[in-house]
Structure formats: structure tokens, C-alpha cells
Amino acid sequence: MTELLGLVFSPWTEKARWALDVRGVPYTFRHYQPLLGEPALRLKLRRLTGRVSVPVLTADDGRVLSDSADIARWADGRGAGPTLFPAEHEAEIARIVDLSERALAAGRARALSRMLADDEALAEMAPPPIRRAHGALAARLGAFGVRRTLRKYGGHEDGAEAHLRTMVAALDELRATLARSATTGDGPRTLLGRFTFADIAMSQVLVNVAPPAALKLGAASRRSFSDPELRDRYADLVAWRDELYRAFRTA
Incomplete structure (x- = not known):
């Protein structure tokens, strides 16, 4: 199952969730805990230095996407519903x-x-x-x-x-x-x-x-x-x- 890691109050997370939902793409949402969750996030992104942030989508095909617009584009190629990037x-x-x-x-x-x-x-x-x-x-x-x-x-x-x-x-x-x-x-x-x-x-x-x-x-x-x-x-x-x-x- 595709997983979305994010913050429920973040507008960047909401952009990704809305795109996935409006396209009807199934996924599991997991809440990210800042500070405590950062080591695991760095490992997921293979980024041991520099800035890391959510949302991060781990697709069922193994791809990892860390930008809300990239996640929305990925969702636009799946499911059904309004075309988000005509x-x-x-x-x-x-x-x-x-x-x-x-x-x-x-x-x-x-x-x-x-x-x-x-x-x-x-x-x-x-x-x-x-x-x-x-x-x-x-x-x-x-x-x-x-x-x-x-x-x-x-x-x-x-x-x-x-x-x-x-x-x-x-x-x-x-x-x-x-x-x-x-x-x-x-x-x-x-x-x-x-x-x-x-x-x-x-x-x-x-x-x-x-x-x-x-x-x-x-x-x-x-x-x-x-x-x-x-x-x-x-x-x-x-x-x-x-x-x-x-x-x-x-x-």
C-alpha cells in the first residue's frame, strides 16, 4: 500500500492528500513527528545532511517522492477524477x-x-x-x-x-x-x-x-x-x- 507521511496541519501535506483523494488513489496516512521522526525520514530519503521535510510519499512501486506537486503529478497518472495537470x-x-x-x-x-x-x-x-x-x-x-x-x-x-x-x-x-x-x-x-x-x-x-x-x-x-x-x-x-x-x- 502507498504511504503518505505528513503533518495534519500542514498545507503542503494537505495539497498532497487532496490530490490523492480527488484522484481516488488508495494510500495510508502516517503522522510525522518532528524531531523524533527525523532520523527515519533521512534514511527514507537517503539524505543524511541538509533540510528534510514532509510530505513524503512512498509509492507501492518503491518510489519515494518528497514534494507535494510531485506527489500530485504521481497521483494524476493513477486513479480517476479531475485531471490535475492538463x-x-x-x-x-x-x-x-x-x-x-x-x-x-x-x-x-x-x-x-x-x-x-x-x-x-x-x-x-x-x-x-x-x-x-x-x-x-x-x-x-x-x-x-x-x-x-x-x-x-x-x-x-x-x-x-x-x-x-x-x-x-x-x-x-x-x-x-x-x-x-x-x-x-x-x-x-x-x-x-x-x-x-x-x-x-x-x-x-x-x-x-x-x-x-x-x-x-x-x-x-x-x-x-x-x-x-x-x-x-x-x-x-x-x-x-x-x-x-x-x-x-x-x-
């Missing part, structure tokens, strides 16, 4: 995926910076046994993990204003592209006139604006991932994301 839209999908990656990185930096000021949210990042037994220790462990993540991916030194500009530029582009796109009958608008991986990728940018109800987050973590500066300004895009979930995220 040939006529390849270049535009690549452009939109790149835009989403930049915005996701900026959104992550903003969310984790908010989390560092919220001990309750930090405690929710710690493993449940530690959280139940040692509340104060859980918050310190959570802070260690959050700071490590910020260092790991970099960019946090760019500052809050730079990250805000990146997010605003991506969300404005999303709004403009949706306005130009053709409607798809009674369903939600899509970026390219049909549902593709571009919609999945850009919908995840909104996790760091207003997390979807389906995302498994504690109340304090949800507070950290919500961006008051952007939530009201882009309420139409949050509504679009929610409609997209209702129409295409059935698993």
Missing part, C-alpha cells in the same frame, strides 16, 4: 504553484511568529503526553520547535512587512485570476476554467489567513494561523476556498 495549462499551473509556494512560506513565517507570543498555542505543538503531564514544559518544547522551523526554512529575517507584501500580492493575483476565469456551471469558480492542481495550491495559501473548519487544529493554534489583517480584506477568497472544499474535497 497539458494545455502546464505553464500556467507551474506559475501559480510557484506563486503559492512563496505565499505559503510568507504565511508560515507570520503564523509561527504569532505563535511564539502564545504559550497555549505553543503547548499544542508538543506531543500530547507531554502536554497533559507538563504544561509549562510543553510550551517550552513548542517554542523550541517553532524557532527551529523558522531557522530551517529561513526568510523570517525578512520581517513582517515583507511577508505581508508577499501575501497581499499573491492574494490580489488570486482574486484577479478568479475574476478573469470562466465559470464552471453551478460549481465554484476555478482558476483555469476547470478544477486543477492550481486551485488546490492557491486554496492552501488561505490556511494562513483563515484555516478551514476541516483542518485539525487546537483552538489556540487556529488563533495563530488566523491573520486578522487579511481575513476580512479577503473574505471573498476565504468563501471561495470553502466552496472549493465543498465541491471537490469529499474524502
Whole structure:
């Protein structure tokens, strides 16, 4: 059986899961435990130095894929359902995926910076046994993990204003592209006139604006991932994301 290793609250993991689910590809999901799970992940990826991250898919044919877009492409060649990478839209999908990656990185930096000021949210990042037994220790462990993540991916030194500009530029582009796109009958608008991986990728940018109800987050973590500066300004895009979930995220 194909296995997907990931984090339930990660938009990168969600991109991979959504692609697998919408194509009807069977797989087993396994939750990745940061820090504790890293040695095994390095062995799986055959990468003893450098940065490693999830999602990681181990296919039933032995292939190991460690990028959400690569996993989605793999899924697109299997199962059935909407074609996620139609040939006529390849270049535009690549452009939109790149835009989403930049915005996701900026959104992550903003969310984790908010989390560092919220001990309750930090405690929710710690493993449940530690959280139940040692509340104060859980918050310190959570802070260690959050700071490590910020260092790991970099960019946090760019500052809050730079990250805000990146997010605003991506969300404005999303709004403009949706306005130009053709409607798809009674369903939600899509970026390219049909549902593709571009919609999945850009919908995840909104996790760091207003997390979807389906995302498994504690109340304090949800507070950290919500961006008051952007939530009201882009309420139409949050509504679009929610409609997209209702129409295409059935698993």
C-alpha cells in the first residue's frame, strides 16, 4: 500500500492528500513527528545532511517522492477524477504553484511568529503526553520547535512587512485570476476554467489567513494561523476556498 507521511496541519501535506483523494488513489496516512521522526525520514530519503521535510510519499512501486506537486503529478497518472495537470495549462499551473509556494512560506513565517507570543498555542505543538503531564514544559518544547522551523526554512529575517507584501500580492493575483476565469456551471469558480492542481495550491495559501473548519487544529493554534489583517480584506477568497472544499474535497 502507498504511504503518505505528513503533518495534519500542514498545507503542503494537505495539497498532497487532496490530490490523492480527488484522484481516488488508495494510500495510508502516517503522522510525522518532528524531531523524533527525523532520523527515519533521512534514511527514507537517503539524505543524511541538509533540510528534510514532509510530505513524503512512498509509492507501492518503491518510489519515494518528497514534494507535494510531485506527489500530485504521481497521483494524476493513477486513479480517476479531475485531471490535475492538463497539458494545455502546464505553464500556467507551474506559475501559480510557484506563486503559492512563496505565499505559503510568507504565511508560515507570520503564523509561527504569532505563535511564539502564545504559550497555549505553543503547548499544542508538543506531543500530547507531554502536554497533559507538563504544561509549562510543553510550551517550552513548542517554542523550541517553532524557532527551529523558522531557522530551517529561513526568510523570517525578512520581517513582517515583507511577508505581508508577499501575501497581499499573491492574494490580489488570486482574486484577479478568479475574476478573469470562466465559470464552471453551478460549481465554484476555478482558476483555469476547470478544477486543477492550481486551485488546490492557491486554496492552501488561505490556511494562513483563515484555516478551514476541516483542518485539525487546537483552538489556540487556529488563533495563530488566523491573520486578522487579511481575513476580512479577503473574505471573498476565504468563501471561495470553502466552496472549493465543498465541491471537490469529499474524502
